[in-house]
Amino acid sequence: MRGEPIGEPPPRPRLPAVVFDLDGVIIDSEQAWNEVRRAYSASWGGRWTDDDQRAVMGHNSRQWAAHIREHFGVPASEDEVIRGVVRLLMRRYDERLPLLPGAADAVRRLAGGCCLAVASSSPLEVIEHVLRAAGLADAFRAVVSSDEVERGKPAPDVYLTACARLAVEPARAVAVEDSSNGIRAACSAGMRVIALPNAHFAPAPEALALAARVIASPDALTIELVEEIVAGP
Numbered sequence: 528m529r530g531e532p533i534g535e536p537p538p539r540p541r542l543p544a545v546v547f548d549l550d551g552v553i554i555d556s557e558q559a560w561n562e563v564r565r566a567y568s569a570s571w572g573g574r575w576t577d578d579d580q581r582a583v584m585g586h587n588s589r590q591w592a593a594h595i596r597e598h599f600g601v602p603a604s605e606d607e608v609i610r611g612v613v614r615l616l617m618r619r620y621d622e623r624l625p626l627l628p629g630a631a632d633a634v635r636r637l638a639g640g641c642c643l644a645v646a647s648s649s650p651l652e653v654i655e656h657v658l659r660a661a662g663l664a665d666a667f668r669a670v671v672s673s674d675e676v677e678r679g680k681p682a683p684d685v686y687l688t689a690c691a692r693l694a695v696e697p698a699r700a701v702a703v704e705d706s707s708n709g710i711r712a713a714c715s716a717g718m719r720v721i722a723l724p725n726a727h728f729a730p731a732p733e734a735l736a737l738a739a740r741v742i743a744s745p746d747a748l749t750i751e752l753v754e755e756i757v758a759g760p
Contacts, residue, residue, distance in 0.1 A: 551728075554626055571599055669692035
């Protein structure tokens, strides 16, 4: 009979996948992390500098805690260092959540036509706290902290895990990143990258050159841009 389908209908096209970094992409927090690490190190007589911050951007909690212990002779355990720094950070966030202008709107805009995940170097409790406070928790299908994987950025582990939880091939996913280590991590995972350069700690030119697109603000994040990048070579 005419008009009857033959066999199974074709599968519906998969939504494009976008994996957001958190710090420097959704929340303007690299400066906050820098300041609380500086305050914590100073409490033990250490002098945390911007070079230290650049060195640990993208690292998981144990990696940056080890950096503090080794460079400043802090006698506390890594767990104690992590708790001390995170406690200072959460106090700041409770006073004022420094959302990046336009970031929340960009997330909601992309959630209307993309599968979204977060792949962040922040501890899971910090990620979840920020997303709840920003009213964005329901926009993401997966949330991954570098603390859950063996290696932090620039290793690809956290991005590979995020793609696996979204059930998408990395080559069909786009990462939104602000730092050198983050861009390198996503590229190492086989993803395309939209770079949103950090205003306080700009990525190195050689890392920025790896990005498929460089944007000046979250306002430029659109479904059309994501689809164009995913469809590209």
